[in-house]
Amino acid sequence: MQTALNIAIYLLFAVLIFGSLAPLSSHPHWFIRGWDFPRFQLVLVTVAATAIFVWMNHSDAAMRWNLWVIAALGVTISLWHLFRIIPYTPLTKPQVAAWKSTQATSNDASERRLRLLVTNVEMENDQYETWTRIVKEADADMVIAAEISEDWLPAIESLKADLPNQIVYPQDNWYGMAMLSRLPIEKHAIRFRVQDDIPSIDAMIELESGELIRVIGVHPRPPEPIRDNDSTARDAELVLWGKELAEDHRPIVIGGDLNDVAWSPSTRLFLRLSRLLDPRRGRGFFNSFHADHWWMRFPLDHVFHSDHFAIREIRRLEHVGSDHFPILIDLQLQPSMQRDHEPLEQKSTDEEDAKEKLERAAEAELVEQASEPVPQRSPAAQP
Template sequence: MENDEFDHWSKVVRQTDADVVIAAEIDQRWKASLDGLKSIYPHQIVYPQDNWYGMAMLSRLPFRESEIRFRVQDDVPSIDTMIELPSGEAIRVIGVHPRPPEPIRDNDATARDAELVLWGKELAEDHRPIVIGGDLNDVAWSPSTRLFLRLSQLLDPRRGRGFYNTFHADHLWMRFPLDHVFHSPHFTIRGLKRLEHVGSDHFPILIDLQLQPVLKDEQEPLEEKAKDEKEAELKLQRAAESDEIEAVTTPLSSHAEILHSGGQLG
């Protein structure tokens, strides 16, 4: 949200030529940049906010259905879509940005951990092709992220490939992998890279996935642990007892701007 390099960011997006773009911390100032990409990405869900939790999803592929969801707090949205591929098949693509621990504001990790648990448990029950990505405000090796992967049975494409540290982009030291893309075993990986500095304190991440369900039984998610369900319930209970958190899930808000030229929005 504090990045003013609108033209640079847009240039990198154009050069990258991705099918789907998830952008975090979108506010009203960024709308012009998103509008400038309509010729490439005619399908857009834009939910600007001035609290560092606005979000947008841009796609050259049509949305069959879409929903803005507030899993834990009513000012922290996620974007949940079904996107139609040129083959006619559909995949579920989700953009997330849970609230991080903020000691200076007396916020702990309760909200973030609860959101990851809710997504993990829900996605475990969905056997369609799934991609979920965003700034999780958590490193790849943390207990919370690994619990999410065990609950959801999704795959981390970095396993065996490297850390892909994305934060802090302005520092040459103490960088961490806070931005993630996880996917179901329906996909194989054609490429994964960290992109150039775009003015943000986070580097962008680009992943190239190929839908190949025939190979899904050959990919191994993290092995579940006996204590996972109990740990997950404890995190949800902690969130339920917090005065700062109100668990909600709402349909698409009228404040979101939807640019859509096909299919149906739910």
């Protein structure tokens, strides 16, 4: 029995080593990119396997070298993953400074505030009343909703009293999208950055102060085995947005289900290219998926923003029947605090990495459909 367990742990460590090294490759195959996700889970499995192996064999002199090897591998693998995920815990300094009322430069601080709710409703989810109730309770200024289909239009219509300005693009392919706002939408565009069935919503929003901010809702296609999708489309879309937003010096907020974890090479490349900030760094994971499986959750729903904003609050809301939890973020437009934030340091290889991802998308004949860098159309309240 003990021998069989030892062999099982040896095999498990072979898998753990492969899974730890796989993300170093830039290959887009879902089996490679999928190892970006469960770093926290890999740490737990590694610690547990190491502890079991040591407990079973600590008194066996013949296993002394095996013990040292497994213990060393356990520590190395754990530290390897912790290095990536610790920046998303309160153990490190927050990347985005917290806003305090004493930092307001005028008496109209509340008019420069943006409460944004990001929610993947899950197209098949039929708990419409639960979702609308939680949206109303969140009292957000804006909602970015992914996976909106025709079946979701009545629920969206029911929010018109609270969120009258609505841009809705329903689809039955899990990539419909809506942007709902109580704030005026100055102009907007539905954009298809990489694939003609994957929309993004790009809008200019007027705060109560009269200042304009650019808000973008995104939901790129994920790498996943069921449909044999690789990460080419997702990575290219993030690069395109990163390059475009780097040239836009206005206040920017981009959010949605990125189908990527915060610590992945693709998301961090996007942040370095765009110079945007991740408010979770230094605060917590805020795991949003999978809502039904506590043991396998990842931060897939994101809100990134320019350094014009400080943060009042960020939190995960309750279950809405979807496989994603909604994420609520409360931002304060406070450009005077720009020097209080710490964007990721750019790397000399960023442009080369971005070029590689775009070339891979071009080879796969994934072509950008919307070329206009800023919204141009006047919004029409729908659904």
